[in-house]
Amino acid sequence: MNRAQLADFLRRSRARLAPSDVGLAVGSRRRTPGLRREEVAQLAGMSGDYYTRLEQARGPRPSRQILGSLARALRLTEDERDHLFHLAGEEPPRDARDAAGTGHVRPGLLLVLDRLDDVPAQVVSDAGDVLAQNAMAAALVGDAASRPPRERNIVRRFFLDPAARRLFPPGDRPEHARRHVAHLRAVLAARPEDARAAALVGELRCRSMEFATLWDQHEVAVRRADVKRFLHPVVGPLELECEVLLSAEQGQRLIVYTARPGSESYERLRLLRVVGLQDLAVRS
Template identity: 45%
Template sequence: MTHPLDAARDPIPGTDPDWRPTPGTRTADRIQLGDFLRRRRTALRPEDLGLAPGTRRRTPGLRRDEVAAMANMSTAYYEILEQARGPQPSASMLAGIATALRLTPDERHHLYLLAGHAPPTPAEPADYVDPGLAYTLDAVAATTPAFISDDLSNVVVQNPLNLALFGSFADRPGHEKNLTWQWFTSARWRSVLRSPSPQEEEATSLSYVADLRATVTQRGHDPAAATLVSDLREASTEFAEMWDRHRVSTLHCPTKTVFHRHVGHLDLDCVVLASPLSRQRLLMLQPVPGTDTSDRLRRLQLLISDGQSAATP
């Protein structure tokens, strides 16, 4: 007689039937995944989830069929996951399991890694500012133009030197606060961030696109990311062409030259610090060694301290 689990060895929608252990999904990880699921399932009390305790439960915790039902998958498929067999679960299946097992954010992160997926990053409130990045932003305020953005490049907060150089972005509506949007739709913004050569300008464009491509995947193609990409594709043929190249990389920004009407040209290198605790990152513009940019930034800081209007380059 065919064992009930044999059917689960056939391809299941949302899974990869040819999944084999890789450096990211080792056999040990599959065993650990099964053990993790079993232990989290048996640690839950039925009454915590609004289920009747019942009198016929032979073991503590939930039954496999109860978890499978809440995760919107077959009992047979959930069983083979606990037994460290079968195809790799999709990200959407893992999301269902995490919800069914009432996993904490740390446990959810662990679940995705064991299953060979990049853990989704949680969304933050619109007014959230990462405290560690905010501390660093304030610490460098006297010498370094800097700002904090989210992973989609929406500006969250700027320090005074950054405001003096570029004007306010954080309080702009919609896409107007998004630096990728500004780069591909605003000729004025590109004129402010002068690139040394057409090649450097193209490299900056590709960096924005490759970073956004990686972020969209990390976010699980959520509505905010999908809308930004769709609107950018419609607004910029350059963006659309580069998006279709499917480049992926973390954000880096080449040396920029900024002209400010009060202090002149500033040659700036960009340093990006990503927070391990949020989706946000800090971008700092540092003087290029061997230039007089440090002196010009000090002059700009004096203008700010004296209360003079230094905003807008």
């Protein structure tokens, strides 16, 4: 691990980004060129102290998960991501499954995500790992970056976290459960060597009787465009169109939630934008 070069690369990558490049509001009192250290840490889902130590060349060797999160937060290209891994003494991801596992999202896809500031949108791996969100998505379904990496998987949270299930009307939950399982089975069938997906299935079969029962039914279906109903604790019920844009090369999906103009859900989505921006301001 080359701590000095890693620290220099992190500092320079941070300095070249403006807050608007990553969907953050520009404050009136910014003395730091580019992003602040705490902003990078927030985007990467890590502690500010840990990131500061990395930039000061005195931090411990970062894990592959941390490196992937940093590459995403700093909007690195694939070549820059590989350089980051090399500086940390790690082999870069070599295929789509490994890339998705480290949380790397192409800068172009992140640019699209950052520009979607009036609707919820997030990038999710085909196995359900939330890799990136905009402020609206965090306001709608919760801030994934605030959770440990293994708890950012939407399938895992749906079956193991009661709070995640409460986001949906009780009558809709059985159908959501069925679709989650059918999609995950399709993913594992396409990539039987995918250790991350296999481990997720193994854990859920052991810890959720509902998941195990649905898994044994052997339904297969890839999730695509849909209509979802949410029970938001602040703005109330929402009925949203769920558009799924596929990035098949890297096993990632950009999911965008919209409401029909003039509907109650549309007005509540506008209110959610205010809630999301206020929450972002508090956290920054």
